[in-house]
Amino acid sequence: MQLIRFMNHCRTNVIMLTSSRDAMVVRGSSDVVPASQLSSQWETLEHYLETYKSLHTGLPIIVAETLLRTDPQIELPLWLVLMFKDNQKNRTWGMAGQESNPASLFQLYVDYGRYPEATNLFLEYVEAFASVRPSNLINRKRPFAVWFPYTTVERLWCQLEELINAKCNVDQCDKLKRLLHGGLLNHLKLLKVDSDDVLSSAAYHWENRKVVLGGAL
Structure with missing residues (x-):
């Protein structure tokens, strides 16, 4: 109940950072909020999320979307962004499973026009995927290792093109479009190498099997 009450407060009174270190301005109001009060509200929200996210894995999404819907330009706090990323720790590669994951954060960034953040997040995980050591290659050969929905990546590409044309x-x-293109191209090349590797390995084992069977006969 406390979390719901606090979220309702966020929907009507989202607080924006200003250039002042000592004060914050409430969007849609002339009131000035002391930085200490703002910090306390963020800390309260963080505390509630840490307490209840184990009961509802989608809470970080609800909070992030509420903030972005109220103010698409607001900078999401680092601890909230890390809640999306930390759900990937100690798990095999892939975005399936938990609701609050890098893919859902990517979706929110695209939905609310945060194209630099969306592109950087995509590249971060593409590069991390490419850096997997040979001993862990099996993790990136799994079928669910294609994390970000292609339709969302394509929508990001189209939105960037529309802005350029306008x-x-x-x-x-x-610049974002070129970065996205480079990341996609490198990722597709890597997938092809992995696929060729799988085919070569399968052919090798099949040939060995034929040799063994031939010897047995």
């Missing part, structure tokens, strides 16, 4: 933030969008 002459809006051309330099930034062009």
Whole structure:
């Protein structure tokens, strides 16, 4: 009940950071909120999430989406972003399973026009996937190792193209598009190498099996 009450408060009174170190301005109001009070509210929200997220794995999504819906330009606190990423720890590669995961954060970033964050998050996990050591290659050969939905990645690409065509933030969008293209290209090349490796390994074992069977005969 306390969490619901606090979330309702967030929906109507999202607080934005200003350039001042000592004060915060409430969006849609002329009131000034002391930084200490703002810090206390963030800490309260973090405490509630840490307490209840084990009962509802989608709570980080609810909180992040509420904040972004109220103010699409708000900077999500690092501890909230890490809640999406930490759900991947001690798990095999893939985005299936937990609700609050990097893929769902990526989806939110795209939905609310946070294209730099979406691109950087995508590249972070593509590069981490590519850096898996040879001894752990089996983890990236699993069928569920394609983490981010292709339709969402494609939507990000199309949104960047639309902004470029509309002459809006051309330099930034062009840079993001090139980064996204490079990440996708490298990832697809890696998948091809892995696929070829699997086929070669299967062919090798089949040939050995034929030799053994031939010897047995």
